[in-house]
Amino acid sequence: MLNIRAFRLLVKLLETSGSVYLKDLSEEFNVSTRMIKYDLEDVKGWLNTREIELFSQSNKGIWIDCSEEKRLAIIHTLPEIERNDVYLNQEARVGKMILYMLVNTDYITASTFSERLDVSRNTSLNDIKQIDELLQPWKIELERKHGTGYKLIGDELSLRLLFEHLIHADLTNNEIYKIMSGVTCRDLLIEGPMLFADILPLYKVVEKQMARLFASQPKHVLHESDVLRILFRMTISITRMNAGFTMKDYRIIKKADYPNLTVQLMEKVYEQMQYPLFEEEYRYITGDRDNALNQIDIVKVTKEIIQYVSDIQGIHYHKDPKLYNNLFAHLSLRFQKGEINFTEINPFTKELKKNYSVLFSTIRKACQIYLAPLKISVPDSFISLIVLHFIVSFEKKFNQKGKIRTLYVCSTGRGVARLIKNRVEREIYDIEIVKNCSIMEVDEICIQQKVDLIISVFPIETDLPLVIVDPLPSKRDIETIKRKVQELLRYKNFQFNNLLESTEETIGSQDTEFISQEIILKGFEINQEIQLAFTDEIGATKKQALMLHIFLMVHRFYFDKQYDNYSSSSNHSYDKEDIQKIKEILDVHDLQTHKAEIIAILHYLK
Structure with a gap:
């Protein structure tokens, strides 16, 4: 077994094409070289069991000697290695503790946690203190009963959503492939996913029945995300019912009302587990309970x-x-x-x-x-x-001038300049050393290269921001440069924000793609708000027609046109409150239209 740092050392060595020095590893992991040596012994032992050698040489560094094919194979399985061969960190242990409580009916003691996770009782007690923070967004409480143990208290749907979240948080792309292969019988020899041990037997029941059903169905009958949702939610449903918890409604589903694949699958699984087929369980598995999202x-x-x-x-x-x-x-x-x-x-x-x-x-x-x-x-x-x-927005809008353009000044303009450039740019992402020069060339190059910052080995007179460093920059020098770069970036953002405020009104007229996107999204927003405001008044058959009308209305507005069917207003009388309600929705979106446009929208109401 490896500790977390040893595992990260393994990853570093696997992903490094050449060798790496002990001192560099010590600085990167912020521990002494002695600690790195101890961890490397564990890594060496782990590699030896796989017939791979770890070499070290004082003037060359440390490196792994194996074929590229074998190296890539290990890199591909790193998530599984981390899960099986690495001591769990606190975050992982806390997740396991919550899962134990979700699959059990009774209270669980700290001693039970320590036995299951192979840690001391004090470690378990410290981990338990972190559970409250993780549960807070889910509106779930950790009930503590002295001498009895710990238990989760909350709405059943919230508990199941947390359950599902913990499963997905631990899922890798490789395991998704294994799941889909198992369900579609694409590869019968492939090993199954490494799921939480307490639910794996129930998962296998669902997987087996789904595979049988898929064998009799046309390909691509379900999307990958639907397969994952049904598999995990059905497993969670059975697990919670085993623990004595249901969705609180015991009405049996009428299979004739739901002639679909999910009901067929549930019927097979629940019959095997000797559970009734509850309608609320079906609604949970399919996501019908989530319609409040609309x-x-x-x-x-x-x-x-x-x-x-x-x-x-x-x-x-x-x-x-x-x-x-x-x-x-x-x-x-x-x-x-x-x-x-x-x-x-x-x-x-x-x-x-x-x-x-x-x-x-x-x-x-x-x-x-x-x-x-x-x-x-x-x-x-x-x-x-x-x-x-947000990253795309920052790169395209708020970081348009790119990185901080930097000039490096040394005594001759040559020497160790290339070494300095590589080191500084490697340690500071937002900097670009555009040139190195001697003191005689500073003024001319600053103008030519539009420099933002100067790094110099000796004091010079300049109006530009300046950082003075040792001939071979120390760690302290790197931190000083980093702070100056962050300061300059904040100033650039302030400048660009002011520029954006003065130019944002003209953006739409310069970008036809942006205009069309604006029309579509504004039409969608208005349609959604009107349909929410008049939920009971709009017939199901008229919803799509109303959406089309609203999209055309927004399009007319952008091109300075108005609805011209005035005749309708004289033949009908409409509730003033309804007219005002629509007008307010349009006003919020800065859409000024005359009354005939509003009356036309009211035609779609019952």
Whole structure:
């Protein structure tokens, strides 16, 4: 078994094409060289069991000697290695503790946790203190009973959504492939997914029945995300029913009313488990219970998330209309599926959490504030997709001038300049050393290269920001440069925010793609708000016609045209409150239309 640091050392060595020095590893992991040596002994032992050698040489460094094919094979299985051959960190242990409580009826003691996780009782007690923080967004409480143990208390749907979230948080792309292969019988020899041990037998029951059903159905009868949702939710449903918990309604489903694949699958599985087929369990598995999502004000939620991130980050994201449009469209598509828990797996999640940790944490907090109260789970895979929208906005709108353009000044303009350039750019992402020169060339090159910052080995007179460093920059020098770069970036953002405020009104006239996107999204927003405001008055057959009319209305407005059918207003009388309600919705979206347009919309009401 490896500890977390030893595992990361293994990853570093596997992903490094050449050798790496002990001192560099010590600096990177912020521990002594002695600690690195201890961890390397564990890594060496782990590699030896796989007939791979770890070499070290004082003037060359440390490296792994194996074929490229074998190296890639191990890299491909790193998630499984981390899960099986690495001591669990606190976050992983806390997740396991919650899962134990979700599958059991009785209270669980700290001693039981320590036995199951192979840690001391004190470690378990420290881990338990962290559970409350993880449960908070789900509106679930950890009940403590002295001398008896711990138990989760909360709404059954919330508990099941947390259950599903923990499963998805631990899922890898490789395991998704295994799941789909098992269900479709694509590869009968492939080993199954590494799921939580307590639910694996029940999962296998569902998987086996689904595979049989798929064998008799045409290919692509279900989307991958639907397969994952049905598999996991059906497994969770049986697990919770085993523990004595249901969705609180015991009405038996009428199979004739639901002639679909899910009911057929449930019938087989529940019959095997000797459980009745409850309608509420069907609604949970299919997501029908999540229809409340259709009532969410997506416009409001989108604006709230963007405004929150803008305030915390100090960047005017709320001034970027394309970010709003793209994020609104993204959330609309997700919520219109009628699902509370999102099953997509984002392969960039870990990289985004590492490279954009502050932005990721800020967006996670925003989602917990504005989505979690609506009983919408926000797994990291879902958050990372939102993070990508903000990154695109920053790169295209708020970081248009690129990195901080830097001039490196040394005594001759040559010497160790290339070494300095490589080291500084490797350690500071937002910097670009555009030139190195001698003191005689500074003024001329600053003008030619439009330099933002000067790094110099000796004091010079200049009006530009200046950082003086040792001939071979020390760690302290690197930190000084980093602070100066961050300061300059903040100033650039302030300049660009002011520029954006003065030019944002003209953006639409310069970008036809943006105009068409604006029309579509504004039409969608208005249609959603009107249909919500008149839910009972709009017949099902007229909803699509109303949506088309509203889209054409928005299109007319953008091209300075108005609805010209005035004759309708004289033949009918309409409720003034209804007219005012529609007018207010249009006013919110800065859509000024005459009364005939509003009367035309009222035609679609019952």
